[in-house]
Amino acid sequence: MRYSLFNVIVNGLTGNRFAEPAWRDAAPKPAYDVIIVGGGGHGLATAFYLAKNHGVRNVAVLEKGWIGSGNAGRNTTIFRSNYLLPGNEPFYEWSMKLWEGLEQELNYNVMASQRGIVNLIHSDGQRDAYVRRGNAMRLAGADAELLDRDQVRALAPFLDFENSRFPIKGGLLQARAGTARHDAVVWGYARGADQLGVDIIQNCEVTGFQRDAEGGVIGVETTRGAIRAKKIALAVAGSTSRVADKLGLRLPIESLVLQAFVSEGIKPLVPGVITFGAGHFYISQSDKGGLVFGGDLDGYNSYAQRGNLPVIEDVLEGGMAVMPTLGRLRLPRQWAGLCDMTMDGSPIFEIGPLPGLYLNAGWNYGGFKATPASGWCFAHMIARDEPHPLTAAMRLDRFRTGHLIDEKGVGAQPNLH
Ligand code: FAD
Secondary structure, three states: OOOOOHHHHHHOOOOOOOOOOOOOOOOOOOOOOOOOOOHHHHHHHHHHHHHHOOOOOEEEOOOOOOOOOOOHOOOOOEEOOOOOOOOOOOHHHHHHHHHHHHHHHHOOOOOOOOOOOOEEEEOOOHHHHHHHHHHHHHHOOOOOOOHHHHHHHHHOOOOOOOOOOOOOOOOEEOOEEEEEOHHHHHHHHHHHHHHOEEEEEEEOOOEEEEEEEEEEEEEEEEEEEEEEEEEEEEEOHHHHHHHHHEEEOOOOOOEEEEEEEEEEEOOOOOOEEEEEEOOOOOOEEEEOOOEEEEEEEEEOOOOOOOOOOOHHHHHHHHHHHHHHHHHOOOOOEEEEEEEEEEEOOOOEEOOOOOEEEEEEEEOOOOOOHHHHHHHHHEEEEEEEOOOHHHOOOOOOOOHHOOOOOOOOOOOOOOOOO
16 A cells, blocks of 8 residues: 555645655664665665575664765666676676566666667777677676677767767677666665665764774764674775774775766657767766766865866767767756775675674775675675675785786776766
């Protein structure tokens, strides 16, 4: 009844007088089995799968602002699984499969739309690299198709095919890639976790940690008081180094700002996601009609959630080079988020590095697509105290041993958010 069509009509006609909140406004309890710090997509998905897959329901998600106020609500909403390396591709393909069933799983419309991604090819060497990546994707069970120039032109005739500096020679298509409404993903996981008993506690900043005599982490200090837990999981994305600093941990993560842009709304033009292969620009079109695009990171470390002008110029130059018609549009909105960049562009899943602590971080600028699989695998790690096989290569000690997952072109490299 609560989510029925009848209810929607009644609330529509009465100005939402009878609407119920989609999740409870929980007050913190003195102790939990698991505390998850960070109410972004990853923290909430982890809580949902902890409860659903592992029956661990005495769980709190602590969020310093409102859920989705970090990168979960600031990204350009692209999901895809077009990775090359075996340490990454099966994980992202599992995420893709979870995206494909997410609306049924959550009974929530996350507006997931598999409208495809095309990575443009501008040189013969780049075609070779994309052929290799496409083959690796297909070997891992993902879909990939090499397009020639005419096929790209049929999909996106508005691109500048005659540009002598960056000629378009083809593209790598992943048809199952797409976009989803980022807020709805957060709300869907929050509602699902809440229904399974998880406490979602907003306006609750973790300001410190409680430690035992051996240095183990046994609780958190927050702006709403101290809370104990058997296990404490960090999923704070761009704030990872600042939160880890409260534990005396230095991690191989740098924080950098990434900007995004949206134009005025226009009629349907851009059919899916398109990435420029020779500069810092990628674009899609929202269901409201705005062209949503972005490019490279700002050039220096920062915790500010706003961008600088030189990168705006760089992104617009890239856009004009590949899609000159962009110059006809007004650009009413720009924003930025904080990315937790690792030196190999791949994420970190860790049991530890302190007793009682679990770490989920290093999403660079590509963690939205990972949200379902990240929650799935991190929940497994927390519940079973062992890495999920799909994240086995994503451990912290790879930076010590040198077994990096150096995913060129989709991780630390620009263009393919
Ligand atoms: P967040 O939403 O940032 O969650 C972390 C939460 O922790 C925040 O809500 C924060 O408030 C909270 N927090 C921090 N400190 C504390 C504390 N001390 N106590 C309590 N809570 C705390 N990825 C893609 O796959 N596709 C894209 O198209 C894409 N585009 C992007 C575009 C931009 C402009 C940006 C900035 C990022 C983009 N990303 C994209 C990356 C993606 O958004 C992130 O990797 C992902 O959202 C990170 O995971 P999260 O959702 O859990 O993070």
